[in-house]
């Protein structure tokens with residue numbers, strides 16, 4: 001999804017940065033450089049950050065929104081890194097830009113908020129500066145910002161392999177609802193990969209598609225997130241979140257996303273999900289609504 005909006009003032013552009021959900025995540029191998037090979041069906045939720053660009057002096061970034069506090073001590077925000085990388089790739093002087101990040105997704109939580117912000121910044125500035133670099137070039141730049149950034153560039157359901165750079169269209173998906181919940185504990189991705197024990201998994205054998213949410217849930221239950229056991233060891237509240245999600249009325253299945261600690265539950269529709277999210281503990285970050293089909 002890339003909603004390019006002209007907001008108010010002249011030349012002010014905005015892009016949403018939707019949360020990424022790994023419906024399954026199999027760790028299938030490890031590269032000599034230590035990065036892990038993955039097999040993951042990725043979808044996007046209506047929950048999103050938002051990046052805005054306006055004419056300005058030099059390159060600046062203002063942080064706002066309910067989760068901005070999680071980035072206060074961040075020395076090099078991914079939005080600025082994306083902007084610098086794009087400017088370098090353009091190879092010429094570019095007009096100044098005042099960027100704003102409205103942070104709604106919890107930081108370091110397995111739903112790729114930082115990756116989504118970086119991808120949104122690439123899309124936004126490619127247009128703002130009129131570069132027209134094209135999808136292939138943007139994808140190459142995206143990978144240099146993080147393994148999860150290429151999939152976030154299109155923000156459409158995808159089957160993700162390699163370390164995140166091999167993308168294929170997802171099987172046909174039915175409409176469904178999602179609840180997301182995070183116990184407000186940040187989990188660092190490298191530590192979870194390091195704590196993983198045992199061998200490697202096979203890639204999932206996926207059908208051409210599913211016709212309803214119950215079928216999708218049944219299919220997903222035969223798969224797993226290989227990072228869930230090590231994340232629970234490092235962050236025991238993840239187990240509590242999973243139990244709470246599974247106990248919600250109408251929940252079809254629940255699992256952790258990415259390297260955690262955010263977990264998701266699948267629902268037959270967005271309304272059931274939105275209603276169920278309100279039943280979770282108020283001190284957790286929680287969201288319920290539609291999966292975004294791009």
Ligand SMILES: C[C@@](CO)(OP(=O)(O)O)[C@H](O)COP(=O)(O)OP(=O)(O)OC[C@H]1O[C@@H](n2ccc(N)nc2=O)[C@H](O)[C@@H]1O
Nearest residue numbers: 034035036110111112146147148163189190193258259260
């Ligand atoms: C685990 C996943 C699954 O979608 O999601 P998150 O938990 O981040 O949301 C991603 O692969 C995370 O991608 P991303 O967060 O962009 O990772 P990067 O910044 O590139 O890498 C952070 C660190 O994670 C480990 N890493 C990451 C990706 C990968 N395929 N293998 C790895 O081993 C490496 O230790 C790396 O140094």
Ligand SMILES: Nc1ncnc2c1ncn2[C@@H]1O[C@H](COP(=O)(O)OP(=O)(O)O)[C@@H](O)[C@H]1O
Nearest residue numbers: 077078079107108109110111112113114115117
């Ligand atoms: N705009 C940003 N939003 C979130 N995290 C950021 C951002 N810029 C830099 N980071 C750094 O990237 C790390 C990973 O963030 P995030 O993508 O939210 O987590 P995850 O990869 O677990 O889903 C954070 O710990 C933070 O230090």
